[in-house]
Amino acid sequence: MCGICCILPCPDRKKVDPQWIQRSCLHDLLKCRGPDHFSTSQIPLNGPRGDDCFLTFVSSVLSMRSSSLTRQPLENSKTGDILLFNGEIFSGFGSSASSFDYAEINDGEILLNDLSNLNRDEDILRYVQNLSGPYSFILYKRTFYYILQKSLQKLYAARDYFGQRSLTMSMSSDDNHFVISSILPKNIDLRFEMEIDAGRLYSIDLNNYLASKIVNLDDLQNSCLKIYPFNDEIYNVPLNLDDKIDAEIDFDLSCKIYQKEITDFSENLSNAIKKRLDCLYEKYKMMSNNENVAKIAVLFSGGVDSLLLTLLINQLWPENWPIDLLNLSFGKNLPDKNVNYDSPDRLEGRKSFLELKCVIEKRNFRRRRFNFVEINVEKQELEKMRREKIAHLIRPAKTVMDDSLGCILWFAARGRGFLDDEEYVSQARALFLGSGADELLGGYARTHFRNFGYPGLAQLLTKELTEISTRNFGRDDRVISDNGKESHSPFMDLDFIKFCHKFLPLNLKTRLDWAKVLYENGFRRATFLPKKAMQFGTRLAKMEEKSEKGSDFCRRLFTNDYVDENSNKKKM
Structure with missing residues (x-):
């Protein structure tokens, strides 16, 4: 970076x-x-x-x-x-x-x-x-x-x-x-x-x-x-449908149909992760620094995407090198002036972490030390760091959604929290995220499918892949890198995307639950977790104005600044 x-x-x-x-x-x-x-x-x-x-x-x-x-x-x-x-x-x-x-x-x-x-x-x-x-x-x-x-x-x-x-x-x-x-x-x-x-x-x-x-x-x-x-072809999600797929089939997690596609999906995602780990390994194997210090970290909400990344990384990274699992929560003030950090992501993260350790032990996967790092952020610190650093890093993005996700990723990348109730700061310079999984696999698109069918769904996913740089990655890179960290998003690997386009029919991609990869590897509880956006899972959304929409102009980013809310930044 x-x-x-x-x-x-x-x-x-x-x-x-x-x-x-x-x-x-x-x-x-x-x-x-x-x-x-x-x-x-x-x-x-x-x-x-x-x-x-x-x-x-x-x-x-x-x-x-x-x-x-x-x-x-x-x-x-x-x-x-x-x-x-x-x-x-x-x-x-x-x-x-x-x-x-x-x-x-x-x-x-x-x-x-x-x-x-x-x-x-x-x-x-x-x-x-x-x-x-x-x-x-x-x-x-x-x-x-x-x-x-x-x-x-x-x-x-x-x-x-x-x-x-x-x-x-x-x-x-x-x-x-x-x-x-x-x-x-x-x-x-x-x-x-x-x-x-x-x-x-x-x-x-x-x-x-x-x-x-x-x-x-x-x-x-x-x-x-x-x-x-x-060449814009990479953005185009093809309308390739498998006529053999029976619309009446119940694709539950125990279903054995399309086992090959599940295996291929896992292998191709592993290859995307391996590319990123290999180049990091070449650097770290030459260094004589403490092997007990984690060199990579995963943004770990406990949901399917972060758990899947952690499972696959565990099988590829040297067993004697620990991995930091960074779990973020924004505080809720209680009547007794204490602060409660039991957000949905914190509670699910703890449970998924325990299940991860149990599965690794039962399945004889690589056993290593995972550091479950609880990162707690109070409202006062959020406002201070947004004002001093984060607001500028987010620009030229300027919406409420940009503010929410930018703040979440900045504090997560900073890595300052608690490990087993002791203060801890993650030294890992490489941060793995599940970014792009929803845009690629239609994580939030099933309602759109019900309204517009497969042609409309293909158009929507194409639009989301085309716009993901503007909506996500530029902003995310600026806030994460400000902490001297490098982000890695294996779901956005070009070869993996080409695999998804070519070998996963659209009517299979959006109906088959990719949590099945976890299910096949022994996970049960975590595979049934509903999707939850980061601003709600970390409870950041409850700290801000309840009437806001994600697409609204965010005044918090431009307090005492020269940018006019009504100015139209010219796009090329």
Whole structure:
């Protein structure tokens, strides 16, 4: 995980004012994302008048991959190309990565090497859309054309298909600084602020930028910005129905029909988890730090998704390495001035944790130490941290739902709670979540199916996959990474999604209870738990205004701020 940022001053200025950077808090915000390394650098850009304007790079690194720290920005000494990279790539590299080893080389270095061999927008797009994994990047390229005797300077930016790593774009009102960054500048009046769309390649012609007067988003689009969509096929949930499925069959948990599909589902999800664990393992096996300290954690509500992830991770992670199970609850004030933290997620989490230990013992699964960490948050602390940190991290998202989920994930990622009634802070840098499971498998879509049938259901799931970057992942990455943690969402693995599209008929996917994977592995009580949204399970929703809707503008995020509730942030 890294924090990446590129600042381009307006053409009338040669450099970004250091006081502007300090006032924007970008250094501090990016350092929180990457505590292992921090750097700033500048390169000159040749403007139309021959004078130099300087492009500023700011980067931080949370080292999670190779045995040695890879500093950023990365630079190709032959071409002068510069890359700021955040994330991990599991496949899709060119021939230079035929023997890719996480212990020896960083995936960002391979990415830069491959991109340095490409100059046309079309070629870069064709390459990038084949990459698999959660990532975002900023790439600077300068190509010299001998016939024209001039250099073409470009800036590229992109996020993966589902936007699992944040990247924002903004322009300051005071001096028109143009910023592409993991997180928005703070304490700065902005002309526009937005997330870079997932599954798109942004190409900015710097020669045209320096020759133009750009003061807003329209100017940027009209003069120098092009946006290329990736292959959108991955979002499309096919209307593939299995005619052999009898509508009268009762798909209860003990049903033995479609056992192969259940097994294949479990194996493909395990493969998605294994990719993420393998690259973490290469880092941790080289370290001599205490093996008793958990290196990975699961956001553990006790529901089916978190329990399924925990079960599969347990079978893949070294047995002698503990795992933190992070269980979050917001407090309820009682008449005697005490605070009660027995939220639905806390109560179910405890029961599921006990069942997990019993199943592991009975089934002779890998036995390890699980740390059930109870994270308790009082209303006063919620309001304080929202005001000081979380509200800004959530932006440019701005709804009540964004506020709720952003606060939940920030406190969960911080990992400060109690283990066996003793104060405990999780040191795990990798946090596994069940994000995307409902959008992919139709967790909340059965009412929609009853109203619109399978065609309507396919359209709904396609829409949810297309919008998941805007509704979830950009915001989630910003709040989780602020704690120096890296999020992992195996349900959003490209290969797993392709498996679900191709081999799980829609009328099977939405009728078969995927808790059956747990049932087949010995779980009983947990498999019958109803789904519960995080804001209700943690009891955060009861702390706020009861009349609010999730889609409402959230005033709490913009108290004493410059953002107008009625302003329409322009989308691309």
